[in-house]
Amino acid sequence: MVTQLLVMVLIGLVGSFFSGLLGIGGAIINFPLLLYVPEWFGFTAFTPKEVASISMLQVFFASLSGVISNRLSTKGGASLVHKKLVIQMGFSTLIGSLIGSVSSIYLNGETINIIYGFLAVIAVIMMVIPTKAASENISVSQVTYNVLLAVISAFLVGIVSGIVGAGGAFILIPIMLTLLKIPxxxxxxxxxxxxFLSAVGGVIGKIAAGDIPFWLATFAVIGSLLGAPLGTYLSRRMNVRMLRYALVVLIAVTAVKVWVDILV
Structure with a gap:
């Protein structure tokens, strides 16, 4: 039992470390780690529904930690958070994530893996293709964007993210940069x-679905909270471009394995 708990801490630590290091959503890494690593150590494998639930819980605490850190770092200075954008996209993705999480009750494990497979492919594309944002020399109050596009895109991302237990950052950020032209x-x-708001909806939905193994998930969360600050710290002190492309290969290989397991 102790070894299993240590494995869960390690999974959470590794996933969140690379998330903080490379600035991508942790769920896209945590999902395959949770799906395959426990079985490699001889433990009973998690079902895709359990993996999605644990991953969503990790996203909730990791994003909460990030929001708190961001508020502390900007205390006394000008905040870069666009409050109107957060309210519009945040609550849209919250509703979408809640719908996706609850609807996962009616989906089988293979369907959830298929959705993750598609998201992994999208993540690889998003990480390889450079994105170009709007001018950086404008203040928060000067930012303009298409409200309807922001709300609809956040809602759709929330649905699929809620199903697989992701926060959706690896899709939302490129949308905000390229489609909405946010600096x-x-x-x-x-x-x-x-x-964070997306994760709130997702966690509520996963609790309602009853798929969260809370005891094991707690140790994965502990690992996540340890790994994310370390990854963020190192990202400011090293060139992570090559490591980022190595991770692209890793995610691509994982996507291939997921698709092979589905189709074979």
Missing amino acids: TRITIASSLAIV
């Missing part, structure tokens, strides 16, 4: 709050 620094600061 990068405002996008990064605002996306934390949006993902």
Whole structure:
């Protein structure tokens, strides 16, 4: 039992470490780790529904930690969080995530894996193709965007993210940069709050679905809270470009394995 708990801490730590290091959503890494690693150590494998639930719980606490850290770091200075954007996209993705999480009750494990497989492919594309934001030399009050597009895109991302237990940052951030033309620094600061609201809806839905193994999930969360600050710290002190492309390969290989398991 102790070994299993240590494995859960390690999974949470590794996933959140790379999330903090490379600035991508942790769920896209945590999902395959939770799906395959416990079985490698001889423990009973989690079902895709349990994996999605644990991953969503990790996203909730990781994004909460990020929001708190961001508020503390901007205390006394100008905040880069676009409050109107957060409210509009945040509550849209919250509702979508809640719907996705609850609807996962009626989906089988293979369907959830298929959805993750598609998201993994999208994540690889998003990480490889460079995104171009709007001018960085504008303040939060000067930012304009298409409200309807923001609300609809956040809602749709919330649904699929809620199903697989993701916060959706790896899709939301490129949408905010390329479609809504939000400056990068405002996008990064605002996306934390949006993902947190998405995670709120997702956790409520997963609890309602009853698929969260809370005891094991608690240790995965502990690992996540340890790994994310370390990854963020190192990301400011090293060139992570090559490591980012290595992770692209890893996610791509994982996506291939998921699809092979589904189709074979």
